[in-house]
Amino acid sequence: MSLSTLAASQWILSRLTPPAQAEALIGDLLEERRLRLQAGSHVSVAGWYWRQLASSVPVLLWASMRRGVWLVSVVTAVASLIAAVLMMHVLQSAMWPMTTSSFVHDVMMLLSFAAAVAACGYVAASIRLGAARLLAFLVFAAVCRETTLPGGALWYKGLFLVLGPLATIAGAALSGRRRRVRL
Amino acid sequence: MPRGDFLGSLEQIVMLAVMRLGADAYGMTVRREIEARTGREISIGAVYATLERLEAKGYVSSFTGEPTAERGGRAKRHFEIEAAGHQALNASQNALKNMSEGLSRRWKRA
Numbered sequence: 001m002s003l004s005t006l007a008a009s010q011w012i013l014s015r016l017t018p019p020a021q022a023e024a025l026i027g028d029l030l031e032e033r034r035l036r037l038q039a040g041s042h043v044s045v046a047g048w049y050w051r052q053l054a055s056s057v058p059v060l061l062w063a064s065m066r067r068g069v070w071l072v073s074v075v076t077a078v079a080s081l082i083a084a085v086l087m088m089h090v091l092q093s094a095m096w097p098m099t100t101s102s103f104v105h106d107v108m109m110l111l112s113f114a115a116a117v118a119a120c121g122y123v124a125a126s127i128r129l130g131a132a133r134l135l136a137f138l139v140f141a142a143v144c145r146e147t148t149l150p151g152g153a154l155w156y157k158g159l160f161l162v163l164g165p166l167a168t169i170a171g172a173a174l175s176g177r178r179r180r181v182r183l
Numbered sequence: 184m185p186r187g188d189f190l191g192s193l194e195q196i197v198m199l200a201v202m203r204l205g206a207d208a209y210g211m212t213v214r215r216e217i218e219a220r221t222g223r224e225i226s227i228g229a230v231y232a233t234l235e236r237l238e239a240k241g242y243v244s245s246f247t248g249e250p251t252a253e254r255g256g257r258a259k260r261h262f263e264i265e266a267a268g269h270q271a272l273n274a275s276q277n278a279l280k281n282m283s284e285g286l287s288r289r290w291k292r293a
Contacts, residue, residue, distance in 0.1 A: 020260070021231060025210060025228070027259065028259075029211075030253075031254045051224075055226035060228045
């Protein structure tokens with residue numbers, strides 16, 4: 001088992017548990033893994049480790065949901081997505097009468113989408129950073145769904161696919177930077 | 184006894200393991216003790232989720248130990264049973280004992 005695999009599994013566990021508990025839990029896993037490596041083969045220990053991880057994740061996920069940590073993030077992310085869609089429509093309807101060119105319309109669509117998503121990413125991250133990450137995923141999923149619909153150039157759909165999550169992350173990063181400056 | 188004070192089977196098992204281990208009760212030892220005594224494979228996540236629930240109910244308490252090298256510099260979290268935990272465990276064990284009293288013959292037949 002490589003160090004990066006170990007680090008990735010520990011990252012997953014640390015996302016699902018409070019910091020103090022995560023430290024103890026990961027320490028326990030590492031301690032038992034070390035004990036098992038003294039007695040068994042690398043393959044069997046790796047199997048044990050992955051079984052532990054696979055059976056722990058659903059339980060810890062459920063426990064974190066009970067704590068309400070996830071619920072706040074999910075509600076914030078979904079509300080931000082709805083707000084982004086509404087904001088995009090408002091921006092588009094305000095800019096639409098400005099020109100009749102279809103190319104300019106397309107560019108305006110892209111810009112209003114990016115601006116709305118970035119603004120909502122900013123707000124979501126200021127409530128909870130996890131909500132902004134979830135929002136980026138939701139935006140990506142929503143755009144993926146849109147790209148399966150007929151019509152529109154592929155490059156244009158691709159731009160939405162890239163721009164959506166990037167604008168959300170940029171908004172979230174801006175919120176984080178502002179908080180750091182304030183501190 | 185108010186409703187909802189009975190412990191679940193995993194809660195009882197985890198509390199009994201903590202009681203058995205005494206000062207050496209922390210996540211890994213609790214998990215290993217349960218596996219050794221029940222033959223039931225249990226995940227470290229399930230042990231921590233149960234202990235967190237028990238701690239929220241005031242049945243167990245925890246404190247952080249010293250970080251050690253074999254744990255990648257991470258500290259242990261030791262657990263101990265509180266008085267309320269002893270009472271809840273007694274009540275749950277008594278309830279089970281009372282319910283199963285006189286059923287041993289039927290049990291054997293089944």
